[in-house]
Amino acid sequence: MTDPDPAEPRPPTPAPGHPATLREVADRAQVHISTASRALDASQVGRISEATVARVRAAAAELRYAPDLVAAGLKRGRTATIGVVVADLANPYLGPLIRGISTVMEEQGIVPLIAETLEDEDRLERVLLGLVQRRVDAIITAATHLGDEPTLQQVSARGVPIVLAVRSLPGDGFATVVHDDVHGGGLAAAHLARLGHRTAAQLLGPADIDTFVRRSQGFAEGVRLEGLRDVSVGAHAASATLEEGRRLMAILLDGPDHPTAVFVPSDIMAVGAMEAMAERGLACPAHLSVVGYNDVPLGAHLSPPLTTIRLPSEELGRAAARLALRVIEDPAAHGPALRLPATFVQRASTGPPPR
Amino acid sequence: MTDPDPAEPRPPTPAPGHPATLREVADRAQVHISTASRALDASQVGRISEATVARVRAAAAELRYAPDLVAAGLKRGRTATIGVVVADLANPYLGPLIRGISTVMEEQGIVPLIAETLEDEDRLERVLLGLVQRRVDAIITAATHLGDEPTLQQVSARGVPIVLAVRSLPGDGFATVVHDDVHGGGLAAAHLARLGHRTAAQLLGPADIDTFVRRSQGFAEGVRLEGLRDVSVGAHAASATLEEGRRLMAILLDGPDHPTAVFVPSDIMAVGAMEAMAERGLACPAHLSVVGYNDVPLGAHLSPPLTTIRLPSEELGRAAARLALRVIEDPAAHGPALRLPATFVQRASTGPPPR
């Protein structure tokens, strides 16, 4: 208990270039490294006397000690990181989603590793492997295509729990949280019927992405229920881009059978679709009503302001994060897929059909 | 070299729940673990005979071995991760930035850890510490405020190299890559002068964010050079949001001295500014020209389509990533700040002044 050398006051700051290690903290506090470890671990601190805890804490503070999480991760088998895989970081929808995930995770001291697939299956496989190798505690993916199950199963088999966000897969093999896109599509159909339209069409998103399939189902079903005539053409977009929206709308407009209203399953595609209309001298909504999907950030300030379906993306991110925390604890504990409600947003791109 | 037990063919797949370890690969290939390590490491493979390498590789493939990067990171002192800190994930500008970073990093097998500050200094400190503790190889931050130098210095002192992206700090203490915002502001002023405006104003972004300071400088200087009268009011936005744009424009419009053109240092703020105009019955550009900044995604489809300054954000992300790779190799090796050119985008929100 005697001060080793009172003439030499301990420097308050560490100075050595490398970050302080637990061993240094233990030495300074004159305890064994394991005691230091326990004194700093809230869940074990009861086992150590108050005086010792105080001494260790003081030493840690003086040295600005911050535990090396990769060492701790190696030992514990938990890295306090999760993987988040998205298709396309430039998609404005994903910002709020990631924020939702990271706010919930931050409360648990978990940081997300972000990876991008660009809708490419090979890339998906590569980034998943990268995340597995980094021993993330779980992976939340919003980038799956229909048919990716085997790839995801392999990851699961390596012991990393998976959460499907936004895009689901058939069956209930994975913990899942999605938007209620069937309902969202139905909202669009109901709105158009309410306005008095008798003939409608929808543009189709990529065929291998679950969200677009469900939106389409919901709309088609709604159209049928409302007794509208469906004059959609069968062409699918290769990707949910402005250009593809323009292309698909052109196909529809250049075809024989014209609707008075069109459901476009993505706001960005809807903007392209409206370009195709403008190129043909068609005004929106005077000649043709358009309802989009997603409620893109500046949708209210487009010309015309876009009627659309809004999805609670940040909330979905939070739900996905909470689900991930649950499956980290117990990989088998996921219930049925969570389904978050879509809401209808009326603006000026829809109106009564022309007479 | 004799097969230990030919009656029991080696299973092609691992089956055991846990991922294969290097030791298991070594055992299966009948070599020492260190030999296995070298056989799988491209830079050491020359030391091992071809036959052995082949044997080890085969064993690794059969077991689906993937090295544990956290263990490797602990040993090597390199984790093959970098930290990326941004202010606000919902900002559509940041998607392309992060994508730029991650595409360059992916080629090096490096994955980004993303953290968000929400423009809050305490959060900045917390997330930086979190990244340091995870032993990221470098940190790219696009979220600094003027005055954050000490915080960043501490991180540097802990041995993690830092790259400033988008937002710089005074002095040349950090590797830096930014947009040429002074020039960007100047472009706006020159354009307005060219249209024949004689009186202009600018709305001011947050005072503690370097980018807004430089945009403002560039514009003010341009205005002076062109001999315009500057009737800006001194109020700064608290944040670069639509609401703040509306508020600042309202102050300007409700003041005594009206310009015929306004520079708004962010497209989102510009949209708010135009709302304030609309509320007062002012048309854009008939009564008042507006030039924004950033070239937000759907800016061309707003009403009116927004004249703005475009920044190569994805390219900046790539440059930041390359710079990070350089400072990882040699922390002192950063040259002077890189400055990427801004370009002018003419659309319909600007026109000649009303007579």
Add this chain to the structure above:
DNA sequence: GCCGCTTGTGCAAACGTTTGTCAAGATGGA
């Protein structure tokens, strides 16, 4: 004064890699 109990701390073995060093065998020249 012995026993069993609690409390506080130390010991040492992991976690899965990487890498400096060294030994054994092979090769070649004299």
Add this chain to the structure above:
DNA sequence: TCCATCTTGACAAACGTTTGCACAAGCGGC
């Protein structure tokens, strides 16, 4: 035949933690 040299691969010590276990006091009850 012998020594020097080169390959090849093994040994073992790290990297910075966490944690099961053992052990030493201290203490009250008999």
